[in-house]
Amino acid sequence: MFDTIKIQKDFPILKRKIHGLRLVYLDNAATTQKPKQVIKALVDFYSKHNANIHRGIHTLAEEATKMHEEARGKIAGFIHAATPREIIFVRNCTEAINLVVYSWGRKFLQRHDEVILSESEHHSNLVPWQFLVAELGIKLKFIPVTNEGLLDLKVYGKLLTQRTKMVSVVHISNVLGTVNPVEKIGEMAHKAGALFMIDAAQSLPRMPIDVQKINCDFLAASGHKMLGPTGIGFLYGKEKLLEAMPPFLGGGDMIREVYLDHSLWNGLPYKFEAGTPNIADAVAFGAAIDYLENLGLSNIFLHEKKLTEYALKKLLAMPEVTVYGPKTAEKRTGVISFSIRDIHPHDVAQILDREGIAIRSGFHCAMPLHQKLKLPATCRASFYIYNTEEDVDQLIEGIKKAIKTFKI
Amino acid sequence: MDNLYRENILDHYKNPRNFGKLQNPSASLKLYNSACGDEIEMQIQFRIHPPAGGSKFIIDDIRFSGQGCAISIASASMLTEKVKGKTIEKIQNLTTKDILKMLGVSLSPSRLKCAILPLEVLQKTAALAKEKENKV
Numbered sequence: 001m002f003d004t005i006k007i008q009k010d011f012p013i014l015k016r017k018i019h020g021l022r023l024v025y026l027d028n029a030a031t032t033q034k035p036k037q038v039i040k041a042l043v044d045f046y047s048k049h050n051a052n053i054h055r056g057i058h059t060l061a062e063e064a065t066k067m068h069e070e071a072r073g074k075i076a077g078f079i080h081a082a083t084p085r086e087i088i089f090v091r092n093c094t095e096a097i098n099l100v101v102y103s104w105g106r107k108f109l110q111r112h113d114e115v116i117l118s119e120s121e122h123h124s125n126l127v128p129w130q131f132l133v134a135e136l137g138i139k140l141k142f143i144p145v146t147n148e149g150l151l152d153l154k155v156y157g158k159l160l161t162q163r164t165k166m167v168s169v170v171h172i173s174n175v176l177g178t179v180n181p182v183e184k185i186g187e188m189a190h191k192a193g194a195l196f197m198i199d200a201a202q203s204l205p206r207m208p209i210d211v212q213k214i215n216c217d218f219l220a221a222s223g224h225k226m227l228g229p230t231g232i233g234f235l236y237g238k239e240k241l242l243e244a245m246p247p248f249l250g251g252g253d254m255i256r257e258v259y260l261d262h263s264l265w266n267g268l269p270y271k272f273e274a275g276t277p278n279i280a281d282a283v284a285f286g287a288a289i290d291y292l293e294n295l296g297l298s299n300i301f302l303h304e305k306k307l308t309e310y311a312l313k314k315l316l317a318m319p320e321v322t323v324y325g326p327k328t329a330e331k332r333t334g335v336i337s338f339s340i341r342d343i344h345p346h347d348v349a350q351i352l353d354r355e356g357i358a359i360r361s362g363f364h365c366a367m368p369l370h371q372k373l374k375l376p377a378t379c380r381a382s383f384y385i386y387n388t389e390e391d392v393d394q395l396i397e398g399i400k401k402a403i404k405t406f407k408i
Numbered sequence: 409m410d411n412l413y414r415e416n417i418l419d420h421y422k423n424p425r426n427f428g429k430l431q432n433p434s435a436s437l438k439l440y441n442s443a444c445g446d447e448i449e450m451q452i453q454f455r456i457h458p459p460a461g462g463s464k465f466i467i468d469d470i471r472f473s474g475q476g477c478a479i480s481i482a483s484a485s486m487l488t489e490k491v492k493g494k495t496i497e498k499i500q501n502l503t504t505k506d507i508l509k510m511l512g513v514s515l516s517p518s519r520l521k522c523a524i525l526p527l528e529v530l531q532k533t534a535a536l537a538k539e540k541e542n543k544v
Contacts, residue, residue, distance in 0.1 A: 344477035346444055346522060350412065362444045370445070376475070377445030405413050406478075 002295070002303045008386045010035040010291075021356030024391045029174050029202060029335050029382035030360055031224045034288075038227055041287035045280045052276055054253060068279050071286030072269070078289050079219065080210040081236055085268040088235040088242070089277050093201040094124040096220030096235035097168070099272060100197060101128040103245045104218075109165055111137035116159055116167040116194070118143040118151050119372045122174055123365045125199045129168075143169065143185075145372060149176040149325040153184065160192040167196050168218075171203035175366045175380065176325030177308065177335030179203070183214050190215070195241070201225055205384070206304055206334055208297040211236055223281065227288035232281035235272075242268050249274040300385055304334045307383045311336055311392045318396075320403050324375055337364070337378040340399060342408045345379045351402040357395055412513050413478065421478040426488035430471050435537035438474065439529045441521060446476035448484055448526050450533045454496065456541075465496040465538060472529075477522050479515070484526035486510050496534045502527055 008014050013033050016023050025033060045067065051060035053068050069084070076084040090096045109115070115129055119142045132138045141164075143156040151169070160167075167189035172179050186196040197218035200209060204219075205226035211219055218241070222233040237245075247254050247265055251274035257264040265271045292300070309329035315321050315338055324337045340348055345361030352359055360380040363370050370377070381395055430436075433451035440447045451471045457464040470492055472484045490510060491499050507527055508514065515523055 344446075344475075344481075346477035346479070346519070347413070350519065363442070367442070406418065 002299050002385075004303070004386060004388050007035075007295070010037065011386055012036055012039070014386060018356040018358075019354055024355075024357040024394050026381040026383065026387065026391065026395060027358045027360050028384035028387075029225070029364075029380065031230065032205065032227055032384050033386070034229070035227055035291055037291050038229065038284050038287045041284040042229060042280055045283045050280070053279055054270070064279055067283045067286075068277070071282045071289075074286045074289045075234055078293065079204070079236055080212050082212065083239060086236055086239050086242065088237065088269045088272040089282055090233050090235055091231055091278070092224070092233040093199060093220045093222040096218075096233055097125055097197070097199065098128045099235050099248045100168075100218050100220075100237070101132060103248045103272070104195075104241070105129075105132050105138075105166075106136070107244075107246055109136055109138050112139065112163060113165045114139045114141055114161060114163045116141045116143060116156070116164055116169075116189075118169045118180075119145045120149065120151070120173045120175070120178070120366065120369045121170050122199065122201065123367070124201075125168055125170060126368065139163075145369065147373065148331075149173065149178050149369075149373065150331060151180050151185070153181070153188075156185065157188060160188060160194070162193070164189070164192050164194040167194050168199070169197075170199040170201075171209075172206070172334065173325075173366075173369070174202050174335060175337050175364050175369055175378070177202075177332040177337075177382075178325055179207075179331060179333060182216065186214060186216055202334070205292070205300075206297070207301045217241055223285040223288060227291055228285035229281040232278050232285045239268065242272070245272075247274070248272050251275045253277075295385060301333065303385065304383050305329050307387055307389065307392065308333050308336065310389055311381065311383075311395070314392060314396050315399075318399065320408060321399065324373065324378060334384075335380060335382040337375075337380045339376060339378050340402060340408075343402055343406050345377045347406070348379050348399070348402050351405055352395070352398040355394065355398040355401065357398045359395075412515075414513075417478055417482040417511065417513070420482035420485040424472070424481055424485040426471050426485065426492075428471050428473060430469060433471075435533050435540060437529055437533040437536055439525065439532070441476075441480075441525050444477070444522065446474070446480050446522060446525060448472060448474040448476060448480065448529045450484075450488075450526070450529045452530075452533055452537055454537055454541075457495075465534075465541070467491050467494055467496070467499070467534075470530075472526065476525070479511070479519055480522040480525050483507060483511060483523045484529075487526050487530060491530065496538055499534050500531055502531070 049063045051064040053065040072084045189196040195217040200221045204221040219236040224230040254274040349361040430451045436451040438449035453469040455468045
């Protein structure tokens with residue numbers, strides 16, 4: 001049984017009052033709140049173990065190095081990577097994608113090569129590739145989204161050619177909450193001889209992922225969207241591919257031997273981790289993974305699915321409200337974007353804030369998707385493990401209040 | 409915040425003044441606030457005062473169009489009323505403070521951007537109009 005009330009007790013921030021009212025936090029697709037276990041891991045690291053890693057011989061350095069590598073191991077286990085060497089620590093999902101673009105893309109792509117993305121990408125899986133269009137003359141192609149916001153796999157099949165070198169798509173849309181069939185997309189990419197990358201920023205926090213089963217070549221994720229601190233994320237890459245890639249950034253830690261005119265690179269994963277890494281946040285990210293594994297990702301998925309279904313039913317019953325994307329929870333989870341007739345999302349968000357409810361308003365870093373589906377700026381409510389049906393009820397009451405304020 | 413959505417702001421939002429397009433504007437400009445998707449276009453028509461060889465540019469007519477939240481639309485609507493008949497110089501001297509006074513509300517930093525966008529567009533449009541005139 002998923003005990004939301006017990007979970008809520010682990011999150012100190014949920015005790016905060018906003019304008020004198022209980023905080024209803026529904027902006028989880030932007031970032032999640034942190035349980036005391038994660039906060040404690042951070043404080044403990046700085047209070048008891050802080051030292052730089054991979055160099056000192058002293059006790060603290062040994063401890064800090066061990067803790068940092070244990071966190072890497074936890075991530076590897078969490079996504080079923082073959083070895084922790086396949087986990088590269090970075091700042092966030094955006095940096096992970098940039099690493100692939102700059103390191104793999106610059107070495108292995110040339111003029112007229114094709115990279116396939118989708119129309120529902122977050123800017124982080126679009127803008128870096130645009131750099132390579134300008135720099136190398138590669139071509140970007142896009143899997144179209146249907147009116148419901150689902151990827152059109154029939155068209156995707158026709159986009160794949162001998163020139164396709166990479167297919168990179170978002171797993172769960174941060175706007176519509178649609179879950180894309182990554183196993184199928186990856187299989188088709190591999191058949192065409194292309195590599196396959198997944199933007200798992202929204203999926204890794206809420207569903208079990210097995211990179212070997214999905215058979216993706218790269219996977220990018222952020223810690224802060226899954227209970228971890230900000231400033232820590234990782235790139236998963238198949239060992240063989242990472243071995244063949246040149247370093248991303250140069251400096252300390254990523255080298256084996258340095259001479260004035262050349263250097264030899266360190267082995268994986270350090271080749272890609274130049275300079276002192278974000279040690280404490282990596283350790284706390286490990287604590288976040290422990291917390292999630294303890295709850296069970298299948299349970300989290302089910303919990304959010306039920307909540308999404310409940311919220312969809314209530315929102316769809318309001319004539320002033322338009323819900324975007326699939327109208328049932330069958331093909332989506334966790335995220336609902338909507339608008340209220342004649343009220344701008346900013347005004348909705350402001351009125352909800354007054355009621356203690358936090359939602360996001362705007363384009364959610366996915367402007368092309370909004371253009372394609374002709375969406376205006378939208379309101380977005382996104383759920384996580386501590387949200388309840390009561391939170392959804394309060395959202396509905398807040399929306400009613402906005403409608404009343406604007407007398408529509 | 410309690411009075412943010414008071415009657416006059418909602419009135420300007422629902423019935424924006426000077427909303428639409430001019431036949432022959434002296435200058436027009438559209439700007440976006442990419443964070444929230446607001447878009448405001450300003451069009452102005454000015455006359456030179458005194459009519460023969462004068463040096464003052466006076467806003468003769470003004471229209472705005474676009475979409476945005478209650479704050480940005482109300483700000484644009486009130487601003488167009490405020491500047492009609494005023495000189496371009498006077499418009500260039502308007503500040504954030506003047507806009508907040510005009511709206512009669514206090515705003516958080518994130519909402520301030522919504523309130524200020526119309527002024528930014530207007531000032532850039534006015535500069536554009538002057539530049540055009542000087543070229544002729």
